[in-house]
Amino acid sequence: MKAAVIAYPGSNCEYDTYYVLNNVLNLKTDLIWHTETNLKEYDLIVIPGGFSFGDYLRAGAMAKISPASLALIEEAYKGKFILGICNGFQILTELGLLPGALIVNTSLRFICKFVDLEVINKDTPFTHKIEKDVIKIPIAHFQGNYFIDEDNLKKLEDNKQIVLTYKENPNGSVKDIAGIINEKQNIFGLMPHPERATESILGSRDGYYIFESVIESIRKS
Amino acid sequence: MYKVKLIVKLKEGVLDPVGNAISSACRTLGFDNVKEVHTGKYIEFIIDANSEEKVREEVKKLAESFLVNPIIEDYFILEIKKI
Numbered sequence: 001m002k003a004a005v006i007a008y009p010g011s012n013c014e015y016d017t018y019y020v021l022n023n024v025l026n027l028k029t030d031l032i033w034h035t036e037t038n039l040k041e042y043d044l045i046v047i048p049g050g051f052s053f054g055d056y057l058r059a060g061a062m063a064k065i066s067p068a069s070l071a072l073i074e075e076a077y078k079g080k081f082i083l084g085i086c087n088g089f090q091i092l093t094e095l096g097l098l099p100g101a102l103i104v105n106t107s108l109r110f111i112c113k114f115v116d117l118e119v120i121n122k123d124t125p126f127t128h129k130i131e132k133d134v135i136k137i138p139i140a141h142f143q144g145n146y147f148i149d150e151d152n153l154k155k156l157e158d159n160k161q162i163v164l165t166y167k168e169n170p171n172g173s174v175k176d177i178a179g180i181i182n183e184k185q186n187i188f189g190l191m192p193h194p195e196r197a198t199e200s201i202l203g204s205r206d207g208y209y210i211f212e213s214v215i216e217s218i219r220k221s
Numbered sequence: 222m223y224k225v226k227l228i229v230k231l232k233e234g235v236l237d238p239v240g241n242a243i244s245s246a247c248r249t250l251g252f253d254n255v256k257e258v259h260t261g262k263y264i265e266f267i268i269d270a271n272s273e274e275k276v277r278e279e280v281k282k283l284a285e286s287f288l289v290n291p292i293i294e295d296y297f298i299l300e301i302k303k304i
């Protein structure tokens with residue numbers, strides 16, 4: 001069992017994410033540069049946070065044409081587990097692997113703080129090990145305002161694809177959405193940073209259970 | 222060669238926090254006639270092609286492949302000029 005963390009020019013959470021997978025969860029992990037064209041050997045592919053290509057044009061817009069993103073699409077369609085954190089979530093929506101888009105926060109401010117998140121759906125490969133109903137994980141973003149039109153929002157709700165919502169909406173997201181999953185439940189994107197909340201010394205361990213959930217899901221599959 | 226001016230703007234109904242901030246600044250400064258403000262992007266290209274039709278095709282492909290996110294944005298060509 002092996003994971004990959006894809007780093008783009010401008011990613012800045014790739015080492016944290018690598019450390020968490022490799023050292024905290026003891027999952028063999030490779031740090032992959034965005035020019036990589038083959039991701040076949042990985043069971044889990046993570047797109048970390050940061051500002052890929054400086055967020056030029058739109059957050060994630062440039063990253064979607066990197067070779068590693070195209071390789072990721074191939075693996076995503078095979079049903080491999082894909083996790084997009086913050087900028088990774090933005091990239092997954094730009095790739096069309098998750099519905100909707102992430103736009104500028106209503107406050108026009110970069111927000112970096114711990115937030116309380118309601119776990120709306122615990123019955124997913126990424127959340128089944130979470131016991132609490134409300135978890136504490138930090139956010140750090142300027143473009144985390146989730147937008148989706150009404151018809152597609154209804155689909156998300158009907159299919160139970162809304163996984164995490166903010167207790168207090170920090171950025172203007174539709175329906176307080178903080179994280180969603182695709183219909184097949186193998187692709188999960190969220191604005192909060194679970195990798196920054198995996199050891200008690202960091203103020204919360206709630207993020208740990210997201211990684212633990214997906215690792216157990218890989219084991220079972 | 223053609224010079225192309227492209228405008229990308231947020232779709233109607235998509236929240237435009239930058240537009241709203243400018244709008245409220247207008248009110249603060251006393252420009253009470255300003256009722257709404259919308260913001261977008263301006264992109265200029267120099268394209269080597271034989272005809273205007275080919276340029277339009279090229280720009281459409283560019284826009285749809287990554288310059289525009291159709292979920293939140295619309296685009297239109299402001300001007301095409303032979304240079």
